[in-house]
Amino acid sequence: LLYHRAWLSIRGLGFKSRSAEQISARLLSRIDIGWAASLGMSMNDNTRAADIQTRHLLLALKAGEPKRITRALAMEVPHMAGHTGLKMKESAAALSHRAEELSNQLDDPYLLALVLGTRGVAIYLNEQWAEAINVLERSEQLFRQRCRAVAWEMATVRTFQMWSLQQMGDLAALAIRCPAAVQEATERGDLYAVTNLRCFTSLVNWKNEDVRSALHELDRANQEWSHESYHIQHYAFHQARVTTLLYQGDREAAWHSALSG
Numbered sequence: 001l002l003y004h005r006a007w008l009s010i011r012g013l014g015f016k017s018r019s020a021e022q023i024s025a026r027l028l029s030r031i032d033i034g035w036a037a038s039l040g041m042s043m044n045d046n047t048r049a050a051d052i053q054t055r056h057l058l059l060a061l062k063a064g065e066p067k068r069i070t071r072a073l074a075m076e077v078p079h080m081a082g083h084t085g086l087k088m089k090e091s092a093a094a095l096s097h098r099a100e101e102l103s104n105q106l107d108d109p110y111l112l113a114l115v116l117g118t119r120g121v122a123i124y125l126n127e128q129w130a131e132a133i134n135v136l137e138r139s140e141q142l143f144r145q146r147c148r149a150v151a152w153e154m155a156t157v158r159t160f161q162m163w164s165l166q167q168m169g170d171l172a173a174l175a176i177r178c179p180a181a182v183q184e185a186t187e188r189g190d191l192y193a194v195t196n197l198r199c200f201t202s203l204v205n206w207k208n209e210d211v212r213s214a215l216h217e218l219d220r221a222n223q224e225w226s227h228e229s230y231h232i233q234h235y236a237f238h239q240a241r242v243t244t245l246l247y248q249g250d251r252e253a254a255w256h257s258a259l260s261g
Contacts, residue, residue, distance in 0.1 A: 044231035081122030109146035129164035155193035
């Protein structure tokens with residue numbers, strides 16, 4: 001990861017635009033595989049996802065195909081925003097606007113929705129939660145109305161909406177949004193979305209003073225998710241469980257749960 005990030009920093013983000021017909025099928029295939037892997041792993045194993053995303057971006061820049069470059073630049077935004085320091089956050093914002101300009105030129109609704117979604121994630125990482133919700137809602141609306149086969153993307157922007165509400169302490173809004181989102185994800189058999197959202201369902205149960213149901217939802221989500229390695233979802237389970245036990249006043253159980261996480 002460090003090697004490829006260093007090379008990307010030296011190389012820069014310049015590219016020579018070429019059509020897909022001018023590029024070898026092997027290179028295009030490698031770019032598409034990199035995209036699928038970085039996207040799919042970004043919300044469970046984000047360190048590996050960052051490495052794959054960097055390689056994916058380098059390949060896309062080498063090829064010069066506009067849609068793949070726009071996609072790769074958009075995906076780069078939250079990775080940059082996750083770094084500390086004002087300069088990196090400003091660079092992430094500038095990169096997002098560059099990706100937006102390219103997506104507007106291509107007039108591709110998927111790319112437009114993706115740019116908004118990754119921008120919303122970057123804003124969330126900058127702790128501007130109300131603004132993040134606004135941008136993420138626009139992304140979700142565009143995915144829903146103008147795109148197909150985007151269950152993962154919609155689940156992800158919804159997850160960051162819920163995280164933003166959690167950070168703002170707006171349990172009333174979570175109580176309205178979360179159950180309906182869980183129901184929709186359950187009906188389509190979307191384990192990724194259901195698992196993410198169940199952590200917020202536990203917070204909704206706090207509002208109803210139903211701590212037992214909150215813990216049950218968390219345990220159920222934890223049991224149904226993969227345990228082959230440690231994922232963001234496992235962190236979310238344990239964080240939600242510890243805070244729920246603290247809310248209940250069971251400090252000893254919270255301590256042991258924190259140690260086991």
